[in-house]
Amino acid sequence: MSEMTGSTPSYLWSLQDVLGQGATACVYKGRNKRSGELVAVKVFNLASYNRTQEVQMREFDLLRKLNHKNIVELYAVEELPSKQKVLVMEFCSGGSLLNLLEQPENAFGLAETEFLTVLQCVVQGMNHLRENGVVHRDIKPGNIMRQTGEDGRSVYKLTDFGAARELEDDEKFVSIYGTEEYLHPDMYERVMLRMPHQKSYGVSVDLWSVGVTFYHTATGSLPFTPFRGPRRDKKTMYKITAEKPAGTISGLQRVENGPIEWSAYLPDSCQLSQGLKMHLVPVLAGILEADQERCWAFEQFFTATTDILQRQPVHLFALRQAAAHCVYVHHYNTISGFFEEVAMQTGIEVQHQQLLYLGHELPLEGSMKVVNLPHTTAARPLILLSQSQEMSNGLPFREPETPTIPAKFDVMADYNFTKIVVGVVHQYQRIVQLLQRHRELILEGYYSYMMMLRRACGEAMDSIAQIGIRLKSCLGVQHRIRTLGHHTSDNLAAAEENDRLHQVTEHLPGYAAGIREFQNRLDHLQIEQAKLAETLPSDKSCQKMQMLLQKIAAIHQLYQKDRLLGKLLYNDEQIHKFEKIHLSSHIKRVKSLVRENCAQKYKDLLDTTRTWSRVLLEMQNHLQDFNSFSTGLLADLDITEEHQNKTLDRILVTLQPSGAGQQHEEIQLRDKELMLSRMYHLKEEMEILGHELQCSNTIIESLEAVNSAVTVRPSVARPATL
CATH class of the missing domain: 1.20.1270.420 (Substrate Binding Domain Of Dnak; Chain:A; Domain 2)
Structure with missing residues (x-):
């Protein structure tokens, strides 16, 4: 190996192309010598060899066992001339989820569609680990890689199985791994505060790390933060996580030695809709539970997250409230159930709801299925009218806090x-x-x-x-x-x-x-x-x-x-x-x-x-x-x-028809008058019908014109010529 490159019989990499670095290994961007294919090469350092042989081989064996689209694929295990082990893995061009969250545009969390992609990929990857009896023990955004699929959508993959091990559901472990901000409080107490205890850890500790990761992904911030930061004030960090009240999902200390502000909600600044928050917050509360006995089991976690991912988002704009909503509902639910969900989220009672789409009232019946609703987006939602008097609550946002500009010259x-x-x-x-x-x-x-x-x-x-x-x-x-x-x-x-x-x-x-x-x-x-x-x-x-x-x-x-x-x-x-x-x-x-x-x-x-x-x-x-x-x-x-x-x-x-001829003629005349009257009445009804048909044709023509205009150039509607 030269000073600037590394190589094995099949792969070559530059020591300057560092993708990531940890305590026991460094990951480089490399290439297959024969095909030129980009790969990620994990080279273990000398410190890694202080571990037992069993621990050294565990990551190799686990990666060979795992095979899933949401887990980074292992291509080969090779050796350097120095006999150091090298893992050759799938290269993910999008970097890590942490890299994405550190981009300024994501300072307040990912957009809703991207967050849902992260949720789906992590849940599916975690489910594959569970099916194979594997606990990761170091879930965090830095260990979730991002790849771009053929359709342009992101695909996230779990990586870094150096701390992973096989574990049965009821089996415990006592060894400590993980990154401190994402550690379960029991593990944090032992590894960061060096406080001895006799606790052992089950597979549920992975769920705590997943909860912190999801919160970080949704908001751009860690859920538990001392005033001086998690790494500068470890005692307060432990206090926040260990003493967190049940049902809360975050704790923030705003002033030094000040009180902890607890919250059971995601902040308004994050980009997730209220409809998604309603389903996500109970999941976070269930897995961010310090007491391992009260923490959700994996089965409950998978059931709840799968339920979220299977729901169909329906975008609404409540006109009188001037408020955008996104209702997550199963496609097989009835319209009656959908209206109840709308009432729960908007506060508009079912009997007062009226839906418009592309300028026309939707003819919906309660027994119809949600799948029959038209496709909606944030830019083209259903318009929700209300026959009650509620009005807009004001501006639909809160300004973000801007820190004070440093007065003195200080580069850092x-x-x-x-x-x-x-x-x-x-x-x-x-x-x-x-x-x-x-x-x-x-x-x-x-x-x-x-x-x-x-x-x-x-x-x-x-x-x-x-x-x-x-x-x-x-x-x-x-x-x-x-x-x-x-x-x-x-x-x-x-x-x-x-x-x-x-x-x-x-x-x-x-x-x-x-x-x-x-x-x-x-x-x-x-x-x-x-x-x-x-x-x-x-x-x-x-x-x-x-x-x-x-x-x-x-x-x-x-x-x-x-x-x-x-x-x-x-x-x-x-x-x-x-x-x-x-x-x-x-x-x-x-x-x-x-x-x-x-x-x-x-x-x-x-x-x-x-x-x-x-x-x-x-x-x-x-x-x-x-x-x-x-x-x-x-x-x-x-x-x-x-x-x-x-x-x-x-x-x-x-009337007696047997009377005089004159009387008979009068009766015939009256019969004719009656028949003419009924014919005149029928004629008038036919004229009304013709007028209604003409109106229907006019409406159809205007609809075709509206659809044509929408297809050519979506824009704000203009009144028709009167």
Whole structure:
């Protein structure tokens, strides 16, 4: 082996291409000498040979036994000329999960889809270990490697089985392995505080490490943190983990020697939806249990996490709340069950829920399955209307905390500060993008709401026209009955019925005027909506934030170089100080852009839509009342017409056909009049049907136009030409 390279009969690597380093080995990026294939080469150091032969061979034997897509594959075991063992393994180009979490954009945790990928891969990898009776004993983000699959998605793989061993379910071990921030408190007490005890450890200690890893992945931070850090204050670190109250998943000490702030929730700053948090937090609480006897068993852990991974995310945007939700529900659940999940998450009662998709109400029945719901995304959710009066609670975010900029010139302190600030500005960027997306969804949602009410107004006008024709027909038949000279004991009732029909006829123009007034108000609201929608494309807040982020990241890169240099020359020091002034200015502009621009525009829109919501809800309630009234009236008219037909039939029976010829001709004439009356009534009904068909065709054409527009260029909806 030369000074700069290492090799075995089949593999070659550079000692400068270090992928990772531990207490007993170093991992390099290498190549197959024959094929050129990239590999990871784990070279054990001399310290590793102080272990027993059994321990030395354990990792080799375990890796040969394991075979799973979520466990790094072992290619070969070779030897250096010095007889040192070398493990040749699968190379993962994405680095470790820890590398990913250390990137500034992930300072507050991974995005939801990527987190779910980590969850799935780790759970499946852990399950394979359990099936083979293996306990890893050093689960942490640094031992989870990331590979990119053929479809571009991440695949995470467990690696570093140097501490692993085979263990039966009821078997215990007493040897200590692992990384201190991820150690179970019982193990931490013994290895970090050097406190002797007689405790042994079961397979459940892996679950504690998994819980800390998942929390770290979701939030970007460790769950248990003393003020001076886990490695600087080991006693407080142990106190936090060992005395953690049941059900809590994190403990943070904000001031030195101060109290511990416990939490049973994931922080608002993490990127996971409330819907996912609802299912994930109980899992974290179950496996982050210091008492090994009360900690979940692996079977319970696998059951709960598999249940999460099998659920289908359904994205919703509650319009009146101006809140985005993601409901995780099994595809085989009923729509009734889905509505109950929505009620639990949003607080909107089932009877008040109404769903729109692409501008139209979803025709859902309780017995239908969730799999029948349309595909949704955060950008194209179901719009959830509520017939209750709840409104938005305000801004849908909390600003991240920004540390104070170091006053004195200090290369290391300035570097650490900019590293934190870049992560904070990434969070501000997500806030700007969130506000922009919410503004789009609010305007699209209210446009759909207005169009739904416009269609309801059209249907109401059709009902009024139909009622008018039916009333005219009934009054005509009533007049003919009187002209036939019909006199019975029902004359009083007939007169009352006639008066009622006349009263309804007199009120119909008033109903029609009310509906036309609704249509006029919708015209004005849609004009307002269109004007606001036109301002969205010209809003460059996202681009401005991106530019500020790039400038701050550039200063961070400069400070990173300065940190490596250590002591700067005079000119370099002056540049460093000037950039610090610029950094302070950039941070102020970031906060100003969010607070005075984006947040203010969002608040203004909420104020406007509160008025819209009140007007539209009132309109919707009136239209629903009219719909109930018109449905009942049409049913009454059906009864009236049936009664009139029976009365006419009785008149014909009571008339004597054996009378004079003139009387016979009168009867025939009246029969013809009755037939013509019924034909006239049928003609009017056919005209109504033709009008309804024309409306249906118009709706179908508008739907096709909407679908075409969505396919070509998704955008905020605009009102149709009136």
